[in-house]
Amino acid sequence: MIGAQLTGNxxxxxxxxxxxxxxxxxxxxxxxxxxxxxxxxxxFIMIGAFITLWIFxxxxxxxxxxxxxxxxxxxxxxxxxxxxxxxxxxxAPELASLLATFAIGILLEEIAKLIFGSEFRGYxxxxxxxxxxxxxxxxxxxxxxxxxxxxxxLLYIWFKKTRAGTAVRSVVEDSxxxxxxxxxxxxxYALSFAIGIGLTVTSGVLxxxxxxxxxxxxxxxxxxxxxxxxxxxxxxxxxxxxxxxxLIFGLIENGSYTLFALIPGVEAFAMTRFLSFLILLLIxxxxxxxxxxxK
Amino acid sequence: MKGKIVKYYPLIPVYIAxxxxxxxxxxxxxxxxxxxxxxxxxxxxQAFNIxxxxxxxxxxxxxxxxxxxxxxxxLSISHLHQVQWLGMGIIIIGLLLALVMASLLSIAVGxxxxxxxxxxxxxxxxxxxxxxxxxxxxxxxxxxxxxxxFSGQLTQTFGRETASLLSTLWADIFLFFxxxxxxxxxxxxxxxxxxxxxTALREDEDAAKVxxxxxxxxxxxxxxxxxxxxxxxGASAWALKLTYVFPPQVFEIHxxxxxxxxxxxxxxxxxxxxVVGGLVYGLTKYWLTxxxxxxxxxxxxxxxxxxxxxxxxxxxxxxxxxxxxxTFKKFII
Numbered sequence: 001m002i003g004a005q006l007t008g009n010x011x012x013x014x015x016x017x018x019x020x021x022x023x024x025x026x027x028x029x030x031x032x033x034x035x036x037x038x039x040x041x042x043x044f045i046m047i048g049a050f051i052t053l054w055i056f057x058x059x060x061x062x063x064x065x066x067x068x069x070x071x072x073x074x075x076x077x078x079x080x081x082x083x084x085x086x087x088x089x090x091x092a093p094e095l096a097s098l099l100a101t102f103a104i105g106i107l108l109e110e111i112a113k114l115i116f117g118s119e120f121r122g123y124x125x126x127x128x129x130x131x132x133x134x135x136x137x138x139x140x141x142x143x144x145x146x147x148x149x150x151x152x153x154l155l156y157i158w159f160k161k162t163r164a165g166t167a168v169r170s171v172v173e174d175s176x177x178x179x180x181x182x183x184x185x186x187x188x189y190a191l192s193f194a195i196g197i198g199l200t201v202t203s204g205v206l207x208x209x210x211x212x213x214x215x216x217x218x219x220x221x222x223x224x225x226x227x228x229x230x231x232x233x234x235x236x237x238x239x240x241x242x243x244x245x246x247l248i249f250g251l252i253e254n255g256s257y258t259l260f261a262l263i264p265g266v267e268a269f270a271m272t273r274f275l276s277f278l279i280l281l282l283i284x285x286x287x288x289x290x291x292x293x294x295k
Numbered sequence: 296m297k298g299k300i301v302k303y304y305p306l307i308p309v310y311i312a313x314x315x316x317x318x319x320x321x322x323x324x325x326x327x328x329x330x331x332x333x334x335x336x337x338x339x340x341q342a343f344n345i346x347x348x349x350x351x352x353x354x355x356x357x358x359x360x361x362x363x364x365x366x367x368x369x370l371s372i373s374h375l376h377q378v379q380w381l382g383m384g385i386i387i388i389g390l391l392l393a394l395v396m397a398s399l400l401s402i403a404v405g406x407x408x409x410x411x412x413x414x415x416x417x418x419x420x421x422x423x424x425x426x427x428x429x430x431x432x433x434x435x436x437x438x439x440x441x442x443x444x445f446s447g448q449l450t451q452t453f454g455r456e457t458a459s460l461l462s463t464l465w466a467d468i469f470l471f472f473x474x475x476x477x478x479x480x481x482x483x484x485x486x487x488x489x490x491x492x493x494t495a496l497r498e499d500e501d502a503a504k505v506x507x508x509x510x511x512x513x514x515x516x517x518x519x520x521x522x523x524x525x526x527x528x529g530a531s532a533w534a535l536k537l538t539y540v541f542p543p544q545v546f547e548i549h550x551x552x553x554x555x556x557x558x559x560x561x562x563x564x565x566x567x568x569x570v571v572g573g574l575v576y577g578l579t580k581y582w583l584t585x586x587x588x589x590x591x592x593x594x595x596x597x598x599x600x601x602x603x604x605x606x607x608x609x610x611x612x613x614x615x616x617x618x619x620x621x622t623f624k625k626f627i628i
Contacts, residue, residue, distance in 0.1 A: 031414065035413075035414065036414075037414045037417060037418065039355075085600055085603075085604060088604050089603070089604070092603075092607060093351060094353050094413050094414055094417060095347070095351070095353050095555065095559060095563065096559070096603050096607055098353055098355065098414075098417055098555075099552070099555055099556065099559060099599065099603055100599075100600055100603045100604070102552055103596045103597075103599040103600045103603070104596070104600065106592055106595075106596040107593070107596035107597060107600070109592075110590070110592045110593035110596065111593070113593075114590075114593065221548075225421070225425055228418050228421060228422070229422075232418065236414075236415075236418075260433075265435065266433055266434055266435065267432055267433045267435065267439065267440065268433075269433075270429045270430075270432035270433030270440065271429070271433035271434065272433075273425070273426075273429040273433070274426055274429035274430045274433050274434075277422040277423070277425050277426030277429065278426055280418070280419070280422040280426075281407065281408075281419060281422050281423065281426065284411060284415055284418065284419050284422070285407060285410065285411075288411070288415060
């Protein structure tokens with residue numbers, strides 16, 4: 001009985017993990033290139049969620065339409081914040097960039113609160129469901145999973161096959177070396193930050209399909225913390241590492257929740273979160289290059 | 296002998312500032328609450344500066360030490376209130392417990408996380424803070440997610456009058472005391488071997504290591520000092536003042552960010568910085584709450600961004616540059 005339940009939850013975890021992974025790729029890309037931890041990560045996810053809600057309720061369009069809109073809006077926001085703020089902080093100590101990204105996160109949350117109010121809002125995209133003997137998958141979640149894999153693949157191809165992608169990889173490897181070889185490092189910083197933010201905002205679109213209680217301006221904080229764990233699982237500097245980190249994290253989260261729920265006298269939800277931060281610390285200490293990383 | 300005292304001259308403006316603040320609070324009616332808030336910000340800024348300012352390591356989970364200190368006081372009051380003969384002793388035991396618990400946690404965290412640098416250290420400390428909170432909630436330690444409420448025990452032991460005096464006056468006076476101690480420790484470290492070691496470490500850790508400085512030792516000393524003071528701040532400003540402890544609140548990451556803002560605003564690694572930063576931050580926050588209630592963060596966030604970009608060395612850093620070569624220079628450090 002518990003076996004079937006565990007299997008069902010692990011399948012759900014894998015689907016959710018795909019979204020988690022996609023939601024962390026932006027964080028890892030930005031850290032890999034700029035060496036800046038975006039502490040305001042969750043606020044950008046929140047923006048994606050509100051774009052989806054707006055497109056769905058105002059125009060009645062399927063949330064899938066929101067993906068390109070979110071990507072463009074996200075990249076635009078990314079360029080704006082890069083040229084206004086981040087450009088000046090690349091060489092600054094961590095203190096400055098950590099505080100700046102946190103402040104940007106707060107700013108976005110407060111603007112969202114001003115526009116949308118702070119109560120929870122939800123929408124329901126009834127797109128049918130797949131019923132399996134052990135679990136039920138709403139089609140909306142399946143679409144979100146396919147969407148996240150497609151986006152991850154597109155990013156992979158962009159990285160490996162295009163000139164711009166190669167330039168970004170060279171900066172991740174060695175920014176001084178890239179500069180010597182004629183790469184416009186300043187532009188690579190701007191582009192990577194914008195793409196990173198664009199991906200994060202887009203992931204907010206996909207995540208709304210997994211949030212039953214609805215969204216509000218302060219929904220992002222929990223995702224920022226999860227994204228840190230996932231990024232560390234993937235080695236912090238690699239977007240694909242982050243994607244696989246997300247899959248693993250989804251499995252761990254749902255699997256451990258099912259098991260913790262069996263132990264009397266503990267709060268399963270909190271223990272799951274505790275386990276995730278324990279994993280974060282262990283990986284940082286034992287293998288900071290991530291589970292899949294080299295060395 | 297004279298040289299020894301001259302060393303501590305920069306403490307004069309700091310202590311004068313605290314004295315003026317204290318006198319305003321005591322003598323002007325209705326000001327005590329604001330003064331208490333400012334004392335809290337100054338004390339926690341001064342304590343955090345010892346680690347953040349002097350080492351340049353960003354501890355994003357600093358609030359955990361305040362949280363643990365809060366639990367120290369809460370545990371002492373809720374468990375020992377029946378022991379009649381202890382009297383005020385339970386407050387002292389609470390403070391000691393806060394000090395011990397915060398330093399034990401900092402030793403554990405320091406031994407593990409201080410191996411990491413830069414962003415990795417920041418992420419690890421966030422992990423410790425959140426992990427600790429969810430362990431308390433999940434394994435139902437110390438009341439789990441319901442926390443500990445001990446206002447009843449406090450009034451029962453000391454009577455309504457004394458208990459309310461303890462929360463509204465003595466807890467805040469103790470904050471001034473912590474702020475003064477933290478300022479003294481700051482200058483003591485700055486003027487001693489540890490200060491020079493930490494300056495070398497902050498500028499270039501590898502070079503410092505090569506020069507034969509035991510960087511790990513000094514890092515961990517600064518870390519433990521800063522954390523124990525945070526434990527005391529938690530025990531007085533949160534436990535005694537609010538008379539309850541509630542995990543999501545005492546491990547809230549926003550408090551860490553407030554501490555970072557205070558240190559950065561005033562000037563990281565300076566003695567006067569946390570006082571200036573604490574006062575400016577506290578007054579601005581208070582003022583914004585009064586004139587634009589509900590929107591203070593909307594205005595505050597861009598201000599912070601501008602400060603980081605335009606004045607990364609903080610207010611005292613700017614002053615230091617302005618007064619270079621004048622008589623004031625020995626007071627502004």
